Amino acid sequence: MLEAVVLAAGEGKRMQSALPKVLHPVLEEPMLAHVLRALTGAGLARPLVVVGPGAEAVEEAFSGQAVFARQDPPRGTGDALRVALDHLGGDGPLLVIQGDTPLWRPETLRAFLADMAGKGSGLASAEVEDPRGYGRILRQDGRFLGIVEERDAKPGQRRIREVNAGLYVLDRARARSLVTRLSTANAQGEFYLTDLFGLLAKGEPVEVWRLADPAEMHGVNDRRQLAAASAILRQRVVEYWLDHAVSICDPATTWIGAAVEMEADVVVDPGARILGHSRIGRASRIGPMSEVTDAVIGHSCRIHSSVVESSTVGDRVTIGPLAHLRAGCVVGDDVEIGNYAELKNTRIGPGSKAHHHCYLGDAEIGSGVNIGAGAITVNYDGRAKHRTLIGDGAFIGCNANLIAPVTIGAHAYVAAGSTVTQTVPASALAVARERQRNIEGWADRRSGSRKEE
Ligand code: UD1
Ligand code: CA
Numbered sequence: 001m002l003e004a005v006v007l008a009a010g011e012g013k014r015m016q017s018a019l020p021k022v023l024h025p026v027l028e029e030p031m032l033a034h035v036l037r038a039l040t041g042a043g044l045a046r047p048l049v050v051v052g053p054g055a056e057a058v059e060e061a062f063s064g065q066a067v068f069a070r071q072d073p074p075r076g077t078g079d080a081l082r083v084a085l086d087h088l089g090g091d092g093p094l095l096v097i098q099g100d101t102p103l104w105r106p107e108t109l110r111a112f113l114a115d116m117a118g119k120g121s122g123l124a125s126a127e128v129e130d131p132r133g134y135g136r137i138l139r140q141d142g143r144f145l146g147i148v149e150e151r152d153a154k155p156g157q158r159r160i161r162e163v164n165a166g167l168y169v170l171d172r173a174r175a176r177s178l179v180t181r182l183s184t185a186n187a188q189g190e191f192y193l194t195d196l197f198g199l200l201a202k203g204e205p206v207e208v209w210r211l212a213d214p215a216e217m218h219g220v221n222d223r224r225q226l227a228a229a230s231a232i233l234r235q236r237v238v239e240y241w242l243d244h245a246v247s248i249c250d251p252a253t254t255w256i257g258a259a260v261e262m263e264a265d266v267v268v269d270p271g272a273r274i275l276g277h278s279r280i281g282r283a284s285r286i287g288p289m290s291e292v293t294d295a296v297i298g299h300s301c302r303i304h305s306s307v308v309e310s311s312t313v314g315d316r317v318t319i320g321p322l323a324h325l326r327a328g329c330v331v332g333d334d335v336e337i338g339n340y341a342e343l344k345n346t347r348i349g350p351g352s353k354a355h356h357h358c359y360l361g362d363a364e365i366g367s368g369v370n371i372g373a374g375a376i377t378v379n380y381d382g383r384a385k386h387r388t389l390i391g392d393g394a395f396i397g398c399n400a401n402l403i404a405p406v407t408i409g410a411h412a413y414v415a416a417g418s419t420v421t422q423t424v425p426a427s428a429l430a431v432a433r434e435r436q437r438n439i440e441g442w443a444d445r446r447s448g449s450r451k452e453e
Helices: 031-041 055-061 077-088 106-116 172-179 193-203 223-242 442-452
Strands: 003-008 048-051 067-070 093-098 122-127 136-140 143-148 162-171 207-210 273-275 291-293 307-309 336-339 342-344 353-356 359-361 363-365 376-378 388-390 401-403 406-408
Touching (some): 003 077, 031 223, 067 077, 077 093, 077 193, 106 162, 143 193, 162 172, 172 193, 401 406
Parallel strands (some): 122 207, 291 307, 359 376, 363 388, 376 401, 388 406
Antiparallel strands (some): 136 162
């Protein structure tokens, strides 16, 4: 049976980071997430990931999406392959991919596997302008001889522009017999997986599969390559959506995550970032400088310079400018959320309005509710969070404080400036504020006393 192995145990020294290399984000998702998604798309879900320094963090981030084997200490890619072979057992072909090459497309992996089927062992190569950092493919009269790593290459070999893409198919039995013959007699003192292909080539022809788009094998060893990976992927995703009925007003400043889904006639304005597993419905507009992460947005919505996180928004909703929907909000159809409004873990029913400067946290708000400017659900008493319930058609006046836990009945009114601590019955008016007192002539007396000084 074909199985996949991801090599992700390297120390990532060139990143100079406390974070394991494969957790560094490319287009705001950990590098390894991209590799696992490509594998899943190629029919190889739940691969074996070889992990090393920082293994716990990687295992936690991807638990359930992969199985893990630890390489301790990491002694090179050949040693990582040995760990994988020991862990997997069995026979049949192995697809080996690197955790630091996040730009593979699933269709490319499929094509590679289809072409390699029944051919034993092989690897992918690419012809590049600048081969620096990659292993060079050595050939004699066109026949593959082996791979030489840059640091071990002679000057003449360094000029070779055909490089090892870091994607391999291996016959497990052959690999098992050869992996023990790898040595550390090289510039890095490591067991090189690449040497295994030199050994193989001594006994049998090795298939080398030419990659059509060399950008796919882009490897990330340092922060420049990390930034370049994001840039390549960002451009790729933007172009995909331009070809799929989405208008992107300024492609150069737009970030759309690789897992985002959008329907026809969505418009994305300059500087917008749509990330995570967000889904944007037909004809919605994601306005300038908005950030939408892991959110589901209905159709014909308008989100203007606002932040929406892990929330579900209905149809024809307007949000912003400068509103913030934090995690756990469920917003009904035709809701209007205005300037400087903040919502958290709040459900707000169809047609409700919260136009200005409000905070609605841990609240259950019905339909057709009007939340006045500056109204606040006081959900935190310093120890615990409490819920606020607001019935259908209620009207919350400006600058009201609703001290949770509290219930405002349907069609009730809360007078502006009230601090509400008790249930307001349906259709009642709650007034909970100091009665106004006017002191006649006060200002005149004050200025008079000033003149006398
Ligand atoms: C490797 C290849 C090189 C190829 C390039 C493509 C080798 C020796 N060289 O070089 O020919 O052109 O990738 O990107 O394989 N890893 C482990 N355990 C280890 C060491 C590394 O799991 O002990 C993992 C790393 O986490 C990484 C991958 O293997 O994901 C590649 O290792 P890296 O050190 O980045 O190899 P390169 O120098 O890029
Ligand atoms: Ca690498």
